[in-house]
Amino acid sequence: EVHGSLKRPIHTHLFLSSSMAPTDWAKDPKDSSEVLRAMNAVLKASSDSDAPVCHLYYTPGSPSDDHTILWYPQRLKITGVTIANVDRVLGCIIKGDVDELPAGVGHSPIRGTQVFSCAHTQRDARCGYCGPILAVEFEQQLQARQLEGEVQVYRSGHVGGHKYAGNILIYGKGHLDWYGYVCPADVAELIEQVIVAGQWLPRLWRARVGATAEETARLRQQCLEAGGGTTPGPSAPDTITASGLYIGWPWTGVA
16 A cells, blocks of 8 residues: 555654666666765664665756755755765765865755656666656646756666556655555656645655654545545546656556
8 A cells, every 4th residue: 555655653754866767777776875884884884773864866967976865854955975974974965064174075955856757777667767757747747837957857776666666756845655556647646736835645645754653643644535546647648648658557557
């Protein structure tokens, strides 16, 4: 069932920039980023059950040895992260203390709304297939609404739940929500209801960063009462997308 489908609650979510294209990321993303490998080693050694969760996001043209971390729900962008200082940077994040960031590392508020589309090809073919299509669909529809300056769309690494592809994470000023089984036909509704109106979409909802187990159970029940099923398909499957493609995800039973 898609609603409440995280293995464990996430209270701190980090995205690490990568200049490598998602099609080239190894099945295990740590094999494509020594900085991510170092971060995961620190977190694995931590006894904190609420330790941050880290994923890659694609930043074409960025330096391969100088990284940015997006930190949620604090909504901070940390720049100047390298293999030499990542341990200290992560230590500051875990403590919640940006004043102790090492020299050369900066931080600034994250502005607007971020949309992350899981596009990790070598981890799962479903995400590799539909993630880029959804990212393009968001980009084109946001541009048509003149919202491209307020919303950033990123291709991300594996976030879990291949069977719920397309997986879309929408992190705005309000809730940090995950959505599953997203098809191009759902993009307009996500933009209008979630990004513009600041609400959430129970039909496709997967999870919320920062939610307790009790809150997740309550939200899941709201999804079910709103008519959400265990495998929701697109609201309008017979759709030609803005990019001129007919899309129906085969794993949702749509022809």
